[in-house]
Amino acid sequence: MTSKIISGGKSGKVPSEYLRKKTVIEKRRSLKFKKQGGVEEARDLTLLSPPYDMTTLKSISEISDILQQCIEAYVQNIVGFGMDVQYNVDDSNETPEMKTEWARLTDLINGLSVERPAKEVLEEILRNMEQCGNAYMEVIRNGAGEVVGIDSILPEYMTASKLNRVSLDDGTTLKVRYYRYQDNADDSARNQGIWFKSYQDPTPLNINGSVAKDGEGTATEVIHFKIGDFIKPYGIPRYIGPLIKILGNRKADELNYRYFTQGRHVPLAITLENAQLTPESEASLQGYANAIGGEENQHKFLLLEAEKVSPADEMLGMDDKYKPAIRIERLADILQKDALFLEYDQSTINAVLSAFRLPPVYVGLSQDYNRATVETAKELTEEQVFQPRRESIAWRLNQLFVEYDFRYAEVYLKSSNLTNMEDIKAILDPAINAKAVAPNDLRDLLSKVLNKPLEPFDGDEYNYPMETIQQPQSTGIDLSKAYGSNNLSEVAASVRRMIRRASDD
Structure with missing residues (x-):
């Protein structure tokens, strides 16, 4: 007796478009021109194909049940809180020049995009970078050569050139690339695309x-955001390692879906020996199988009647050998009881979260978390993942305004307030009881709690512990300057009174 394994369908393999491709160099193209003064320059505009198909990479997040959540967690926590202006110098003595620069930079970042908030442009850029490993920000200048706007460009239609080294007037060398945007590949003979140059490239x-x-x-300028080495022409998505798991998990989900739409659900088998069902029993069985659920179909019994089938020699007394029998065999034990590959699904989620260095709480998986572990996970992720990325993007944003020669103010990306009041209380209580806290020491803390700027109290007496301070009524202090005059003023004053009572105890 021989046996063989029977399998259905064709042997699957990962489509080649998901795998790394060999870099293809298009037709070599170089430009030669003369600058003012007769200096001859050359630029290599030979385009290099990306290692992965950008359109395919961008669509992967649409078929994954975890990748899109990780990307949106990055977008919301890195640039989703918006951007603002801050001083990069000591602002205790704010000068008119500092105020003017602050107002000028604030107007610039508020007007970087006329069609939508600049925050949404940054969100789209970061989303493209996490989906494709590459993103492009177009830089728009006015007639005076000053940056006045930004916009995002779809990365799946951009192709980068070879690296060029351009000598600037001050003697420094700038590494630049050139980019072509072309969204009509079928008409490449007539559509040569739109060309861009790297930011600060003086090439006309x-x-x-x-x-x-x-x-x-x-040609306008672009800033190329990418994940990976700066020297390489393209970045690579951070999920490229667990990519096979993501695709396999999708196939597992499709298999489970097909089980409900195309699979066979046969709970039992009726076997007959030396018998056949009567026509009435076949009709009854067929009706039972086709019955629509409902109250009228509850508590019914199935009656099967069979006719004996035996050879002609049963008349000789050998009928026991051909005794008819009807058996009903349960097949429930071999049916699929739940979704397949659940452990594989969890393994894929863990692999993608690890690639993004995100704790599960950021994607809504918080079953095993309590408040302490959530706060710890958020603080660690903020320190190790989000804040370094904000600083990198903020640096590029500040590079946009180098022509304005700002000296006091700069752009920064805002973050969430992760102040743990329990920890702060544990630190402040002993300090207050020991008479070691001055009123001005608490101003920054109250500003964060109340989410409003609070200026320090005027006077050196507020830089010393509280027992040396007289009551505000006897000193004539204007609390409106300290706490403001809106609805939160009384709340801030109440907090201060509680701290004072704690120190008196």
Whole structure:
């Protein structure tokens, strides 16, 4: 007796478009031109194909049940809180020049995009970078050459050129690339695409890839955001390691779905020996199988009648050998009882979370968390993941305004308030009881709690412990300057009174 394994369907393999491709160099193209003064320059505009298909990478988040949540967690926690202006110098003595610079920079960041808030542009850029490993921010200048706007460009239509080294007027060397945007590959013979140049590249490039006279180029600049080495032409998504798991998990979900739409649910089998069902029993069995659920079909019994089938020699007394029998066999034990590959699904989730360095609470998986573990996870992720990324993006944003020569103010990305009041209380209680806290020591803390700016109290007496301070009524202190004049003023004053009572005890 021989046996063999019977399997259905075709042997599957990962589609080649999901795997790393060999870099393809398009037709070599170089430009030569003369700058003012007769200096000859050359630019290599040879385009390099990306290692992965960008359109495919962008669609993977649509088929994954965990990838999109991780990307949105990055977007919300890195740039989702918006951006603002802060001083990069000591602001205890704010000068008119500092105020003017603050107001100027605030107007610039509020007007970086006229179609939507600049925060949404940054969100789209970060989302593209996490989906494709690459993102492009277009930089828009006014007639005076100053940056006045930004916008995002779809990465699946952008192609980067080879690296060029450009000598600047101050003697430094700038590493730049050139980029072509082309969304109509089938019409490449007539559509040559739109060309861009790297940010701060002085090359007078035109949008058709030609070179104009100095200062007359029509191509705008882009900043290339990518994950990976700066020297490489393209970035790679951080989920590229568990990519196979993501695709396999999708296939597992499709298999489970097909079980309910195409699978066979046969709970039992009726076997007959030396007998056949009567026509009435077959009709009754068929009706039982086709019966629609409801109250009228509850508590019914199935009656099967069979006719004996035996050879002609049963008349000789050998009928016991051909005794008819009806058996009903349960098949429930071999049926699929629940979704398959549940452990594989959990393994995929863990692998993707690890690639993004995110705790499960950021994607809504918080069954095993309590308040203490959640706070610890948030603080660790904020320190190790989100804040370094904010600083990197903020640096690039501040580079946009180098022509304005700002000296006192800079752009920063806002973050969530992770102040743990229980820890602060545990620290402040002994300090207050020991008469070691001055009123001005608590101003920054109250500002965070009340979410409003609070200025320090005027006077050196408020820089010393509380028992040396007279009551505000006897000193004539204007509390409106300290606490403000809106609805939160009384709340802030109440907090201060509680702290004072604790110190008196």
